[in-house]
Amino acid sequence: MPSKHTKSRPSLRQGLDREVYQVVRKLQDEREGELLTSYSVYDWIKHSNSSLRRRPKPILEDSIERVLAVLAEENGDDDIDSFDGDLEDPAPPPASNLMNKTIVQSWTPPTTGSPAPGVSGEKPTKKREGKLADGEQPVKKRRKPAPEPVDRSPPTHIRLEDVGGVDAIKKELKDHLVLPLLCPEEYAKRKIPIPRGILLHGPPGCGKTVISRAFAAKLGVPFIEILGPSVVSGMSGESEKQIREHFEEARRLAPCLIFIDEIDVIAPKRDTAQSQMEKRIVAQILICMDSLAMEANDGKPVIVLAATNRPDSLDPALRRGGRFDTEINMGVPNEPMRESILRAQTRDIHVAVDVDFAILAKKTPGFVGADLRDLVGKAGTWSMDQYREALERQATETEVDMDIDQAKDYSGMDKSITRLIERVKNKDQPRPIGFEDTAISMRAFLEVLPGIQPSSKREGFATIPDTTWQDIGALEEVRAELQTAIVEPIKNPERFRKVGILAPTGILLWGPPGCGKTLLAKAVANESKANFISVKGPELLNKYVGESERAVRQVFQRARSSIPCVIFFDELDALSPKREDALSDSSARVVNTLLTELDGLSARQGIYVIAATNRPDIIDPAMLRPGRLETLLFVGLPGEQERVDILKALIQKTPIHEEFAEIGRRCGNFSGADLGSLLRRAGQSALRRGAEVVELQDFEHACETVRTSVVDIQKYERMKGKLASRI
Numbered sequence: 001m002p003s004k005h006t007k008s009r010p011s012l013r014q015g016l017d018r019e020v021y022q023v024v025r026k027l028q029d030e031r032e033g034e035l036l037t038s039y040s041v042y043d044w045i046k047h048s049n050s051s052l053r054r055r056p057k058p059i060l061e062d063s064i065e066r067v068l069a070v071l072a073e074e075n076g077d078d079d080i081d082s083f084d085g086d087l088e089d090p091a092p093p094p095a096s097n098l099m100n101k102t103i104v105q106s107w108t109p110p111t112t113g114s115p116a117p118g119v120s121g122e123k124p125t126k127k128r129e130g131k132l133a134d135g136e137q138p139v140k141k142r143r144k145p146a147p148e149p150v151d152r153s154p155p156t157h158i159r160l161e162d163v164g165g166v167d168a169i170k171k172e173l174k175d176h177l178v179l180p181l182l183c184p185e186e187y188a189k190r191k192i193p194i195p196r197g198i199l200l201h202g203p204p205g206c207g208k209t210v211i212s213r214a215f216a217a218k219l220g221v222p223f224i225e226i227l228g229p230s231v232v233s234g235m236s237g238e239s240e241k242q243i244r245e246h247f248e249e250a251r252r253l254a255p256c257l258i259f260i261d262e263i264d265v266i267a268p269k270r271d272t273a274q275s276q277m278e279k280r281i282v283a284q285i286l287i288c289m290d291s292l293a294m295e296a297n298d299g300k301p302v303i304v305l306a307a308t309n310r311p312d313s314l315d316p317a318l319r320r321g322g323r324f325d326t327e328i329n330m331g332v333p334n335e336p337m338r339e340s341i342l343r344a345q346t347r348d349i350h351v352a353v354d355v356d357f358a359i360l361a362k363k364t365p366g367f368v369g370a371d372l373r374d375l376v377g378k379a380g381t382w383s384m385d386q387y388r389e390a391l392e393r394q395a396t397e398t399e400v401d402m403d404i405d406q407a408k409d410y411s412g413m414d415k416s417i418t419r420l421i422e423r424v425k426n427k428d429q430p431r432p433i434g435f436e437d438t439a440i441s442m443r444a445f446l447e448v449l450p451g452i453q454p455s456s457k458r459e460g461f462a463t464i465p466d467t468t469w470q471d472i473g474a475l476e477e478v479r480a481e482l483q484t485a486i487v488e489p490i491k492n493p494e495r496f497r498k499v500g501i502l503a504p505t506g507i508l509l510w511g512p513p514g515c516g517k518t519l520l521a522k523a524v525a526n527e528s529k530a531n532f533i534s535v536k537g538p539e540l541l542n543k544y545v546g547e548s549e550r551a552v553r554q555v556f557q558r559a560r561s562s563i564p565c566v567i568f569f570d571e572l573d574a575l576s577p578k579r580e581d582a583l584s585d586s587s588a589r590v591v592n593t594l595l596t597e598l599d600g601l602s603a604r605q606g607i608y609v610i611a612a613t614n615r616p617d618i619i620d621p622a623m624l625r626p627g628r629l630e631t632l633l634f635v636g637l638p639g640e641q642e643r644v645d646i647l648k649a650l651i652q653k654t655p656i657h658e659e660f661a662e663i664g665r666r667c668g669n670f671s672g673a674d675l676g677s678l679l680r681r682a683g684q685s686a687l688r689r690g691a692e693v694v695e696l697q698d699f700e701h702a703c704e705t706v707r708t709s710v711v712d713i714q715k716y717e718r719m720k721g722k723l724a725s726r727i
Contacts, residue, residue, distance in 0.1 A: 019052060020045075020063045024071065038064045152222045152253060160214040164344025165337035165369070166207060172328050173198070173215050177303060181221055181255045184294060184301040196292055197304040197323050199263075201311040202330035202561050205370030205455045208307035211330075212259050222253040228262035232281075239266070239277060240284040247288040247302075254300030263306040264313045282315050289323045312557065331561040332368055335361045335529060341372050349376065352439040360445055366454035366531065375452055379444040386444075390432035392416060395423035465532050467522035473649030474642035474672070475516060478633050482507070482524045485631055486608050490528040490564045504631050506598060506609040508572070508624065510616040510719075511635035512710040514673030517612035520635065521568040524610065531562040537574035541590070548586060549593040556597045556607070563606035572611040578620045591620050598628040617719060634720050637710060638672065640665050646675050654679070656694045663699045669708045678706050 020041075027036060027044055041064050045052045052060065160170070180187060180194035187194050200208040216223040224246055231242045243266075250256040260266075270279045292302045306324060308314065318324050333341060339361035346355075364372065396419060423429070469479060485504050489496055496502065509517040518534075525532035533555060540551040559565040569575060576591045598609065611629055613619060623629050638646055643664035651658055656679075664675060681702035686694045710716075 016052075016055065016059065016063045017067060020060070020067050023052065024064070024067050028071075036068065038068060041068070152224055152249070152256075154216045154220055154223045155213045156217065158210065158214050158217055160211075160218040162344055162347065163207060163211050163214050163369075164342075165333050165340035166211060166330065167340075169200075169211060169328060169330055170215075172326075173211070176326055177215060177219065177257070180301055180303060181219060181257065184255065184299060187301075188294065188299055194294060194301050195303060195326055197289060197306065197318075198326045198328065199311065199314075199319065199324040200305065200307045200328050200330055202309060203332060203368060203455070203558075204309050205368040206330045206332065207369040208309075208330055209259075209261055210369070212305045212307060216257050216259065219257065222250075222256040224250050224253075224256060224258045226258065226260045228260065228265035231266060236277070239281050243281065243284050243288060247291065250302045251292070251297050251300070254297055254302050256302050258302065258304045260304065260306040262308060263318075264308040264310045267315050267318055268313055269315050270317075282318070286317055286323070289318075312554070329561060331563055332366060332531060334564070335365075338364055338367060338372060341369050342376070345369075345373055345376050346440075349380070350437075350439045352437070352441040354442045355440070355445065356442060359442075360449075363446075363449060364454075365529070367452075368455060371452060371454050375445065375449065376440075378448040378452065379440050382444045382448050383440050387432070387435050388420070390435050391423050392420050394429070394432045395419040465522040465526050467519055468526055469523050470652075471649055472516055472519050472523055473645040473647075474638045475520065475635065478509075478520060478635055479523075481631070481633055482520060483527070486524050486530075486566065486610075487528040490530050490606075490608075505607070505627070506611070506629035507631040507633060508616065508619075508629040509610065509612045509633050509635050511614065512637060512671060512713070512716055513614050514671035514709050515635045515637060516672045517635050518568070518570060519672075521566065521610045521612065525566040525568075528564065528566070530564040530566050530608070531559075532566050532568065533559055533562070534568045534570065537569060537571035540575060545586065548590045552590060552593045552597060559607045565607050567607065567609045569609065569611040572613045572623075573615040573618050576620050576623050577618055591623075595622055595628065598623075634716075636716065636720075637669060637713070643667055643670060643675060646672050647679070650676060650679050654683075656682075660694070660696060660699050663696070663703065667703060667706075669710060669713065670706075671708070671710055674706060674709055678702050681706055 023045060024036065024041060027041060038061060042057075042061060045060070045064075163170075176195045176198055184194060200212065202208060213223075213225075226243075226246055231239050231246075233239045233242070246258065250258050266278075267282050267285055268278055270282055273279050273282070289304065292304070294301055304324075311319075311327070314324075319327070339357045342357045342360055360375075364375070367375070472479070485507055509520060511517065521534075522532065535555055540548055540555070542548045542551065555567060559567050576594055577587060579588045579591055609629065616624075616632070624632065644661050647661035647664045648658055651661055660682075664670070667675065667678065670678070678699070679702075682694050682698040685698040685701045686692075689698070691698075
């Protein structure tokens with residue numbers, strides 16, 4: 001005979017099923033569209049239901065599985081009445097499906113005198129005329145709402161006129177978009193194919209996405225925007241399906257413009273792809289691009305615009321003719337372009353009459369469009385901060401009424417906040433003095449400018465250094481040669497075109513260490529207002545095969561995006577040693593790559609190379625032939641008067657008296673770096689004496705302690721006779 005505990009267990013499980021059923025239905029309503037599992041339901045009960053989580057885990061899991069099975073059988077949509085009445089202990093069903101039906105039928109009290117369907121072995125009453133067995137009307141199943149149609153109209157929040165400083169890019173897009181999209185029949189009459197793909201590339205923030213959307217808004221044609229990462233799916237085949245659907249929709253809406261942002265995410269090189277999915281996505285894009293021919297779409301044009309800041313990572317098959325056959329490089333804007341961008345971005349903003357956009361453009365080297373927009377936004381924020389502080393001062397001066405009993409316990413910040421709120425609410429008071437106008441002043445721009453770092457600098461692109469000729473103080477002859485070789489071709493290129501000559505593409509500065517070779521390169525870039533990329537030779541070397549050569553190519557690619565640009569290779573001997581003396585094949589490959597890039601500079605105007613070394617005898621001779629680093633300038637130790645001039649240039653940035661620079665006449669064989677060390681030692685000597693001012697005795701003491709860094713001067717004199725072409 002079963003025990004009392006055994007007899008009560010069926011009734012306990014039926015009561016538990018009722019509670020679990022209510023929980024599952026509630027969870028279904030909260031997580032509509034999500035597939036519920038036994039584990040997810042149990043986890044939710046464990047964290048959210050204090051009564052059920054005290055039940056034994058095996059019993060609770062069994063009840064969850066039974067309820068989920070019943071709901072799955074009914075598609076989870078039928079609205080079952082709540083549990084009422086007493087439940088009888090059901091007989092063990094012959095199959096799991098029958099057990100589920102028994103549970104469902106037991107939730108509705110059976111008619112008096114009639115056995116529960118399924119218990120006596122009789123078949124349950126069939127549904128007739130759309131009614132349930134008990135005569136109730138069935139609840140209609142909920143249908144998922146149809147997806148809303150995606151708006152493919154051109155953007156309306158941006159105007160082409162708001163994009164400034166890129167007239168050259170606008171002209172190229174005008175040539176490749178306006179007539180092909182709006183007048184394709186002219187191309188059909190002439191049997192001329194329209195451009196199929198245009199690739200915009202350049203550093204981040206230069207305006208690739210903005211100008212694409214602005215052109216779509218100006219053209220007024222349907223615009224389909226594909227964000228690269230948004231089409232990547234974890235399900236096999238889903239990514240390719242989305243790409244096919246986008247291109248098929250574009251063909252239906254033609255004439256249409258497709259824009260793919262960050263295309264490098266979905267179309268990397270297949271030989272280096274990490275998964276088969278990436279290769280399939282690239283293949284699908286290639287097929288879709290080939291299907292855009294007007295002949296295959298009843299003469300209706302579809303053009304694809306794509307944007308990336310990593311063009312070298314794209315699969316080469318995408319960049320051939322017939323696909324992305326037009327590439328437009330949007331580089332770092334120069335000074336006139338930055339002025340145009342600032343004027344365009346402040347077109348709808350009230351700026352003061354004292355704002356000088358030419359000065360702002362001069363003070364923002366390396367800034368791209370996004371950085372200049374950030375500058376305008378932060379200047380406006382600074383102006384608002386000044387207005388808020390003025391309101392607080394006005395509130396303090398006028399003693400805004402406060403409840404003294406309540407205010408006596410306030411902290412200083414609480415009182416400040418209260419005063420400001422009360423002042424802002426009082427609209428009758430006059431505006432603070434000096435803030436009658438809401439214009440953004442020049443001071444606001446100058447205040448926030450030092451705190452903005454150009455994004456191109458963070459990304460490794462070029463910026464203009466702040467070193468000037470005045471920071472050098474000597475080397476007049478070398479400076480004159482650099483002025484003629486680099487500064488003049490950048491500032492006055494028409495003079496060279498009239499004479500019919502090309503500027504030298506490469507200059508090698510060589511000489512003892514610490515004589516100012518790096519400072520000269522920076523000053524040249526600053527004087528010519530060219531962007532500057534500084535590369536330490538060993539930085540490009542990598543132990544992995546091919547990585548060093550790729551780094552060299554990337555340097556020149558970044559230079560092409562920052563024209564005019566000066567590339568400075570420091571310690572060139574580490575990067576290009578003589579190939580017959582190279583310890584490995586990788587060093588020879590790096591030299592070959594560097595030679596190849598230098599040979600191409602003559603066809604790419606605006607890129608100049610300056611290299612520095614103190615070991616020119618170990619550099620590969622092919623680097624020093626005409627057409628590459630053809631101008632060799634010897635930067636030697638400064639003379640007596642030059643040492644004085646260098647010390648004067650160094651003292652300008654300190655409170656030290658300029659007369660002390662005359663001590664440089666007594667520092668024979670001192671390089672520029674040695675003179676900088678002399679100045680620091682003099683300051684340390686003054687600190688040890690307890691003095692606040694550096695005096696002559698400190699310099700005399702420093703002269704006795706600083707040693708010269710150049711020992712073998714005769715070695716450089718011998719090399720000078722063989723290599724130098726100093727003027």
